[in-house]
Amino acid sequence: MVDLDRLKEGVRGKKLIVFGPPGSGKGNRSNDLKALGLVAISAGIVLRNRLRDEPNSDLSKKVAYHMKKGELVPSDIIVPIILGSLEQRDVLERGFVLDGFPRTRDQGKVLFSRIDSDLVLFLDVPRSFLTYGVIEGNRRVCPTCQKGYSDFDPPKEEGLCDICRSRLVKRLDDDASIIEKRLKDYDKQVKELLPLLESTGKFQKLSITVDKDEEIDERLLKKIKGEVYWVETDDGGKARMLNLEGMRMRLYNLIWEIFVGS
Numbered sequence: 001m002v003d004l005d006r007l008k009e010g011v012r013g014k015k016l017i018v019f020g021p022p023g024s025g026k027g028n029r030s031n032d033l034k035a036l037g038l039v040a041i042s043a044g045i046v047l048r049n050r051l052r053d054e055p056n057s058d059l060s061k062k063v064a065y066h067m068k069k070g071e072l073v074p075s076d077i078i079v080p081i082i083l084g085s086l087e088q089r090d091v092l093e094r095g096f097v098l099d100g101f102p103r104t105r106d107q108g109k110v111l112f113s114r115i116d117s118d119l120v121l122f123l124d125v126p127r128s129f130l131t132y133g134v135i136e137g138n139r140r141v142c143p144t145c146q147k148g149y150s151d152f153d154p155p156k157e158e159g160l161c162d163i164c165r166s167r168l169v170k171r172l173d174d175d176a177s178i179i180e181k182r183l184k185d186y187d188k189q190v191k192e193l194l195p196l197l198e199s200t201g202k203f204q205k206l207s208i209t210v211d212k213d214e215e216i217d218e219r220l221l222k223k224i225k226g227e228v229y230w231v232e233t234d235d236g237g238k239a240r241m242l243n244l245e246g247m248r249m250r251l252y253n254l255i256w257e258i259f260v261g262s
């Protein structure tokens, strides 16, 4: 068990980036890091909040047009929004976790010319789970605090957020064909972006799967209808997966090693 107070101290002022394919749990990992005091900035959430707060502005209309089709919002819109939010005083003091940005090599170049990141976290999730988790797992999200749920990690009371009790909603781009498109686009973008992320020297993989011989409490595993869920891995094998709580523990252990040490 890590000491949360020391962990909070250790990450204070740090600049973290969370990266991974659609449906890999970026939002949930960001929330876990936010719980340690970092400011969570998510490109997707910033954009969805814009749409919610000013649905009729020209900018929102452009954003909605691209988001609905599962396309990236043009850089001239997203780049100033993200850079602007990172350079606020409070954000620099507390530190931040940025997710959903950069998504392209060009965005990465702009970002790393402005900030030195302390950790670039890559969420490693088997391909076969990405669509499955979102569609079959019936992904839903809290519109207020942005916590994500699915049938693998359901809320305590169906339809309501555990944290803030808001009514859960489905995202407008969580549709099977649009997910496929987002994954295809991601594959293209990642080829160009990954070398840049790795070149920061701060790159770390965080895997959602559990090794066969790893002993682990069943309460930390993804289950569906009470049974431990086995996913097909990218190399054709089978593996168990961590649930929200399991991933939070794995994440906290990793950042403890990096920022606090033993």
Ligand code: ADP
Residues within 6 Å of the ligand: 021, 022, 023, 026, 043, 044, 045, 047, 066, 067, 068, 070, 071, 072, 073, 074, 078, 099, 100, 101, 102, 103, 104, 107, 173, 182
């Ligand atoms: P996911 O990672 O599950 O695809 P996000 O919430 O990160 O979901 O993004 C949702 C949508 O917001 C994207 O499909 C895209 O239209 C837009 N978007 C998010 N991040 C960026 C970005 N860095 N650049 C351009 N558009 C983005």
Ligand code: ZN
Residues within 6 Å of the ligand: 142, 143, 144, 145, 146, 147, 161, 162, 163, 164, 165, 166
């Ligand atoms: Zn909530």
